[in-house]
Amino acid sequence: MSDTGHTxxxxxxxxxxxxxxxxxxxxATVMVGMFMAVLDxxxxxxxxxxxxxxxxxxxxxxxxxxxxxxxxxxxxxxTGGRLADLYGRKRVFVIGTAVFxxxxxxxxxxxxxxxxxxxxxxQGLGAALMVPQVFAVITLTVSAxxxxxxxGVLGVVVGMAxxxxxxIGGLLIGADLFHSGWRSVFWVNVPIGIATILLALxxxxxxxxxxxxxxxxxxxxxxxxxxLLLTYPLIQGREAGWPWWTWAxxxxxxxxxxxxxxxxxxxERRGGEPLITLSLFAQRSFxxxxxxxxxxxxxxxxxxxxxxxxxxxxxxxxxxGSGLVYTPAAVTFFLCSLIAGRLVPRYGRxxxxxxxxxxxxxxxxxxVVLLSGPRLTPLLVVPTLxxxxxxxxxxxxxxxxxxxxRIEPESAGMASGSLSTAQQVGAALGVAVVGAVFFHSFRAxxxxxxxxxxAGHAFALTSLTACALAALAALLVxxxxxxxxxxx
Numbered sequence: 001m002s003d004t005g006h007t008x009x010x011x012x013x014x015x016x017x018x019x020x021x022x023x024x025x026x027x028a029t030v031m032v033g034m035f036m037a038v039l040d041x042x043x044x045x046x047x048x049x050x051x052x053x054x055x056x057x058x059x060x061x062x063x064x065x066x067x068x069x070x071x072x073x074x075x076x077x078x079t080g081g082r083l084a085d086l087y088g089r090k091r092v093f094v095i096g097t098a099v100f101x102x103x104x105x106x107x108x109x110x111x112x113x114x115x116x117x118x119x120x121x122x123q124g125l126g127a128a129l130m131v132p133q134v135f136a137v138i139t140l141t142v143s144a145x146x147x148x149x150x151x152g153v154l155g156v157v158v159g160m161a162x163x164x165x166x167x168i169g170g171l172l173i174g175a176d177l178f179h180s181g182w183r184s185v186f187w188v189n190v191p192i193g194i195a196t197i198l199l200a201l202x203x204x205x206x207x208x209x210x211x212x213x214x215x216x217x218x219x220x221x222x223x224x225x226x227x228l229l230l231t232y233p234l235i236q237g238r239e240a241g242w243p244w245w246t247w248a249x250x251x252x253x254x255x256x257x258x259x260x261x262x263x264x265x266x267x268e269r270r271g272g273e274p275l276i277t278l279s280l281f282a283q284r285s286f287x288x289x290x291x292x293x294x295x296x297x298x299x300x301x302x303x304x305x306x307x308x309x310x311x312x313x314x315x316x317x318x319x320x321g322s323g324l325v326y327t328p329a330a331v332t333f334f335l336c337s338l339i340a341g342r343l344v345p346r347y348g349r350x351x352x353x354x355x356x357x358x359x360x361x362x363x364x365x366x367x368v369v370l371l372s373g374p375r376l377t378p379l380l381v382v383p384t385l386x387x388x389x390x391x392x393x394x395x396x397x398x399x400x401x402x403x404x405x406r407i408e409p410e411s412a413g414m415a416s417g418s419l420s421t422a423q424q425v426g427a428a429l430g431v432a433v434v435g436a437v438f439f440h441s442f443r444a445x446x447x448x449x450x451x452x453x454x455a456g457h458a459f460a461l462t463s464l465t466a467c468a469l470a471a472l473a474a475l476l477v478x479x480x481x482x483x484x485x486x487x488x
Contacts, residue, residue, distance in 0.1 A: 023203075025199075026204045026205060027137065027141070027142070029196060029199045029200050030134045030137050030204060031154060031157050032192065033100075033130040033134065033200075034134045034158065035157050035160075035161045036100065036130075036161075036196075037073070037130055037131050038158050039161040039164070041066070041069065041301055041424075042161070042163075042164075042165025042166070042169075042300075043169040043172075044065060044066060044120075044185060045066070045166065045169070045301065045305045046166050046169035046170050046185075046304075047319060048062055048066075049309055049312040049313050049319070051182050054181070055111075055112055055113050055116065057113040061117065063432065064113075064117050065116055065117055066305065066431050067428040067432060068117050068124065069120040069121065070124065070425075071228070072122075072123075072125050072128065073125075073127045073128050074128075074227065074422075074424030075128070076125055076220070077128045077420050078275055078418065078421060080092065080129040080130075081132035081133075081136070081417045082215050082216070083215065084129075084133055084136060084208070085208060088206050089204075090205065091206065093204065096126045096127070097126065097197050098193070099122065099125060099129065101194065103122040103123040104190055104193065105186070106122070107120060107123060107183075108180070124424075131420055135417070138150050138151065138154065140205075141205065148401070151400075151401040155340075155341070158400070159337050159396045160333070160334060162300055163333045164330050165304065166308065166322065166323045166326040167326055169185050169319065170318075170326075171320060171323060172184040172188060173323075174319060174320025174321075182319070214273050215273075216264075216273060218263055219263055219274060219275035222259050222260045223275060223276075226253050226257045226260055229252045230253035231428050231432060233246035233247075233249040233250055234429065234432035261278065264278050276418055280418065285403065285481050286403070286415060286418075288479055288480055289403035290419065292476040293419050293426060295469050295470075295473045295476065296396060296399060296470075296473050297422070297424070298433070298469055299430055299434065299465075299466040299469040300427065301427040301430055302430035302431050302433070302434035302438075302462070303434065303463075305431065305435060305438075306434070306459055307385075307459065308322055310456070310458065310459040311325060311455075313442075313451065314442070314452055314454065314455020315376065315377075315451075315455065316451075317378070325382060328386050329382070329385035329388065329389040332390060332393070333389035336394055337396075337397040339393070340355070340393055340397045341398070344402065349478075351394050351398065352394065352398060352399065352477045353478055354394055355390075355393070355395030355396075356391065356395050356470055356474035356477055357474050358387065358394065359388055359392055360474060361387065362384055362385070362391055363464070363470055364463070366381060366459070366460070366463040367463035367467065370456045370459060371457075375452055375456055376452055391470070395477075400419055400420075434469075437461055438461070439458075441457055441461050441462075442454050442457075445458060
């Protein structure tokens with residue numbers, strides 16, 4: 001960004017010390033916000049069956065509890081960055097955390113699926129205001145020499161939030177604090193959110209753009225419309241039998257994306273501030289990186305949703321038991337994330353390539369084991385889940401930083417916002433598409449009365465779908481150009 005010098009000066013004034021000192025108090029505070037935002041994409045997965053039973057929600061409504069959060073989160077991420085440029089990054093982070101915390105209360109007290117979905121959409125808005133400020137604080141307060149190390153820590157935070165949702169959600173629901181059941185996965189955000197706000201007010205430096213910037217309101221509206229027209233029929237179409245309006249929405253989505261591109265080009269020609277700088281997509285590293293992030297995050301949320309329902313609805317396990325099944329995999333992921341942080345500076349994209357191949361092998365192994373005859377049991381899938389986590393730790397943890405390392409410094413802010421948006425769009429589309437594969441197979445098989453067999457077959461098909469996405473990710477990583485030197 002052109003105003004980086006001014007904001008960096010402001011940040012350094014707020015954080016006195018050596019030029020390359022790392023302000024860990026500020027960074028830890030905003031990373032807690034990032035952890036909450038990412039965790040809430042996954043912690044609800046293990047609560048899905050309990051929510052569906054308690055609120056008498058349909059499968060489509062349950063998918064919207066997940067996808068509604070991700071969609072609103074995705075649509076307004078870049079807008080959240082723009083608002084912070086205008087009104088102050090610390091201020092917008094605090095406001096976003098407050099919105100996230102209050103909407104978590106609304107989720108916790110929801111009495112029907114509609115209220116819960118609405119509260120989740122608002123919760124996504126709060127996350128969209130929080131997350132861009134994490135990248136901004138790192139960029140503005142950390143020297144180039146230390147930035148790779150800090151982004152490595154951020155990668156571990158994002159990765160652990162992604163894989164620990166099953167365990168944390170299961171522990172909270174199993175503890176049943178104050179007889180809150182599944183609602184505890186939302187109540188837990190309240191004390192953490194309040195503490196984060198208080199810490200941010202004290203530890204995070206304020207900064208904003210030096211020159212006036214404008215918000216591309218038409219761009220926000222058209223992009224929001226395009227994403228909604230794309231995602232809604234994918235989620236609702238299967239249950240509705242794919243009537244004419246689903247295809248009309250998909251056609252309208254393509255038209256809306258075309259209009260969005262034309263609008264953004266017009267804004268650029270006028271010398272304005274487009275929501276997304278389309279010239280970024282001319283860089284092969286960035287365009288490949290966007291598709292790579294879409295593919296990786298499309299399989300994560302949807303796969304964990306399928307696993308949770310297979311264990312709870314298929315095998316009759318509790319939410320706690322379901323979460324504990326994933327504990328060995330979560331530990332494996334954490335250890336491999338630490339290893340990845342040490343290997344990537346030396347071996348670059350080869351670490352991610354290896355991770356993607358191992359991840360695909362883990363999904364394929366799960367499918368082969370389940371399709372070869374054995375009935376689904378926790379002990380059967382624990383080893384294959386651990387194999388997936390070895391690959392996931394090597395791929396997911398360094399993914400964003402690896403793609404951003406190939407972007408010119410002046411475009412880093414826009415690129416990070418676009419990649420964060422791709423994370424959430426990929427997750428929402430994954431729930432829609434991969435979720436459709438699982439639910440269609442599980443419902444068809446469960447009609448016979450053998451839910452264990454139905455769950456095993458549906459989870460095997462889901463694993464094959466995830467394997468295809470992981471294989472695509474491996475190919476995309478291989479096609480990325482070599483990373484520039486990271487030497488100080």
